Amino acid sequence: MAWTWVNGEYYSEVFASDRGLLYGDGCFTTMRLRRKADRYWYPDLWEYHQKRLHETCQALGISLPDVLADHVEKVLASAVIDALSDSDFAVLRITVTRGIGGHGYAPERDAAPTIVLSLGSFPVHYLxxxxxxxxxxxxxxxxxxxxxxxxxxxxxxxxxxxxxxxxxxxxxxxxxxxxxxxxxxxxxxxxxxxxxxxxxxxxxxxxxxxxxxxxxxxxxxxxxxxxxxxxxxxxxxxxxxxxxxxxxxxxxxxxxxxxxxxxxxxxxxxxxxxxxxxxxxx
CATH class of the missing domain: 3.20.10.10 (D-amino Acid Aminotransferase, subunit A, domain 2)
Incomplete structure (x- = not known):
């Protein structure tokens, strides 16, 4: 089971016309969340994940919004994450698409990117x-x-x-x-x-x-x-x-x-x- 936030809104929907769905026009990264002694969740290698998203968006010509870190903090502070995981690990995937617009493959110049955060359980067989x-x-x-x-x-x-x-x-x-x-x-x-x-x-x-x-x-x-x-x-x-x-x-x-x-x-x-x-x- 997984929970999803779209542009910071819990249980939101992604439009069928989103270019990420239509053409795979976007990028993503998947990170491990770790629950520490203070019971708060922390993303492992967060700096590397941010760097990956910024560099890939730049290569694709997608303007990554500055609110990304705020969206992640919102998920980490959510009570949903505690209900999801019985262990000290969980998984957060961040997907960034170019958003909606354009004619066929040609993207719209100023399209607003879509940010999707998906929270899921940790694959315990890795341990x-x-x-x-x-x-x-x-x-x-x-x-x-x-x-x-x-x-x-x-x-x-x-x-x-x-x-x-x-x-x-x-x-x-x-x-x-x-x-x-x-x-x-x-x-x-x-x-x-x-x-x-x-x-x-x-x-x-x-x-x-x-x-x-x-x-x-x-x-x-x-x-x-x-x-x-x-x-x-x-x-x-x-x-x-x-x-x-x-x-x-x-x-x-x-x-x-x-x-x-x-x-x-x-x-x-x-x-x-x-x-x-x-x-x-x-």
């Missing part, structure tokens, strides 16, 4: 994954190459829908790793991936395809020595350690990919801080 790890394989579906939109979390997620459909047909694995049309490792179905060979950490370069997740950004910011590379899938079959991450699951170890067992499977109890902490203690 189990953090402690047990996951088994992955390579997807047969490949991601298209589009440098202009690469890295952005736009509303056009049909590729990820197809990947999830493929994953549903593969009950023997928890996750799939997608390649781009040129055969380069890109990302998981809804997460970014990192792997270590020797003393060096790597992650796929996302300048041509894929989504630059906020957790990926946080890991890269704290670990600037990580190398961004374009590699064939067989490179992963020689890795020493691997994990996937997104804003909800944090860091989840991958213990097997295809038939290859990772020789070093680590847990990441400190989330995004783990790599730095481990490096400092070694």
């Amino acid at each position: 189990e994954w953090q402690h047990r790890g996951v088994k992955a394989d390579f997807a047969s579906f490949r991601l298209g190459i589009q440098p202009v939109l690469a890295g952005l979390k736009t509303l056009n997620r049909l590729e990820q829908v197809i990947l999830k459909q493929e994953l549903l047909q593969r009950p023997e694995v928890h996750e799939l790793i997608a390649l781009d049309m040129e055969g380069h490792v890109t990302e998981a179905t809804a997460a970014n991936i990192f792997w270590r060979k020797g003393e060096t950490w790597y992650t796929p370069c996302l300048s041509r395809a894929g989504v630059d997740g906020v957790m990926r950004q946080a890991v890269m910011m704290r670990n600037p020595e990580i190398q961004e590379v374009r590699v064939a899938p067989d490179v992963l079959l020689d890795a020493d350690e691997m994990f996937m991450c997104n804003a909800l699951m944090e860091l989840v170890p991958i213990f097997q990919i295809a038939d290859y067992q990772l020789p070093n499977v680590q847990l990441y109890p400190d989330g995004v801080e783990t790599l730095l902490t481990r490096e400092a203690s070694e």
